[in-house]
Amino acid sequence: MSDFLQLFLSGLATGSIYAVAALGFTLLWQASGTINFAQGEFVMLPAFIMLGFMSFGAPLALSFVLTCVVAVVLLGWCFKRGIVDPLLKFGMMPIIVATIGLAIAMRSGIRAGVSAEAQPFPSVFADKLFNIGGVTVTLADVGTLAVALVLVLATQAFLSRTVTGRAMQAVAQNTDSATVLGIDVPRMVFYTFALNALLACAAALLVTPAYLAKFDMGESLGLKAFFAAIIGGFTNSRGALLGGLIVGVSENLAAAYISPAYKDAVALFIFMLVILFKPEGLLGKKVERKV
């Protein structure tokens, strides 16, 4: 039983990181109809930028802040202006392919320019173990879960409580009416891209200590974020959280109780069930098809 709880908790911790990445992914989709196939790489790059700042002697906290600034410019503004804006009017396919190209370029750019080896990454949390009622938990797990939850809930609160956040949601729901209401649509869309970049930085900070910084770390992370977003519901920001936790917990339990080789299969199975029977996701709303 204590094993189970331990696995469950560390699954929640991993899952909450997926949730952070998935949240940015769904936000981009809602605000601009962008499917970002480079979402995993959007987490990988900040990890390396942080390492870069740290190699100049900057402490972790400062590196993180600087990285956030760089990411908002690079992964937010440049990505939107350079790739999404010019391609959006041509439908979904060109953007998908361009972000695939971007993912390849980022992955191999880091591999060639920085390192092909996995780099160690300092953890935000001290290396500490707790024992709660016979269950051993690491501070890293609890801390990761707490930080990720706070991030997701804070994003939620920002979107639903602040004027800017509500304007962003209005744009996501109906761009035309938002324009008529005098909302600066391009600016709100940019905010969404910036928010996605910030969430990616946070996910990088949380995931890299365990996964190590490696050029291809984004590949599986991006896929998990997709799964999480779909399972929870693509049109709902809370869905990303639920989906992330489901994926994290199920893969952890499957690895322990079914077979490590089929670790990814359980999340996949849930994903397929959701796609087939409730494609709008567990928390999503159904979208009727239009003529």
Place this chain on the structure above:
Amino acid sequence: MFTKRGLVIGVVCLAALLAVPPFLKNYGVYLFTYWAIFVIANMGLNLTVGYAGQKSLGHAAFFGLGAYSVAILMKAGFSFWLGLPVAAVGCFVIGLAVGFPALRVQTIYLAFATLGFNTLVWLVMRNEQWLTGGTFGINGIGRPALFGVSFDGNLAYYYFVLAFALVLCFLLWRLLASPWGKAFTALRDNPIRAESLGVNVQAYTLLSFAIGAAYAGIAGALLASLVQFVEPVPFTVGASIMMYLMVVLGGPGYFLGPLLGSAVGVLLPEWLRFAQGWYLFVFGIAVILLMLWLPDGLLSLPERIRARRMARSEAAARAVAAQAGG
């Protein structure tokens, strides 16, 4: 469908494909064969994605199923000529089954469902060692012979694959020129209108998947015999994404799109080898720039030029009219 100029270009290309490889080194012939195999697979994907408009991101799964069918059957002592139809028919049937989700979900959800299918197939390839050899794969796959002619040599095998590509190309062309082809495009452009005009949307959606999958299965069978070794690596989700990329880059819904797209996907990275460690980086950037330049694919270039020329002559005509009027 084909203009006179198109026909000339086609004949020249075909002549080049026949005449050039004998002058190439082994690796060059290998690359040409590899390209031809991807052309076959991507023609199938072009039918699913480009003509019927179904977002499929699981094409490499069929590619892999084809390759493994031939590998497993040939390992068990059967002939390539049994493996090939098994690969094609097997993929056709599984393609039909995978098409069913497409009846329920569309666009991006379908893309993710097929992607999930691909992951599943890949997991089986990697984990079921008794059948697939796991990560070690299956090696020592032979090459086929026909009527006593052996295709063991690299050049001979290239012509063998090229012949397959041409026949399959012709079949697809006939299919698309038939009322079926029109039904596929109707499905893509407006499924609801197609339905109200009496097109059996369900059947055509399933068929577009199944035929596309059969093409991938044949391509996979040819790949197994080319490399003489199968392993799970070339059939990952990443490979499916690359195939999708090739089709979209070439020009989805253009008959010859897969030729160019496969060239970009297979040959361009090789040409970029001079950039050494950076070649994939350059490739990624090239993909982005190509998309920004021609969002409808490489083959939309002639149309683009024509449209621009027309706009220019119209502007000139307007200017003349304005002068005459003013």
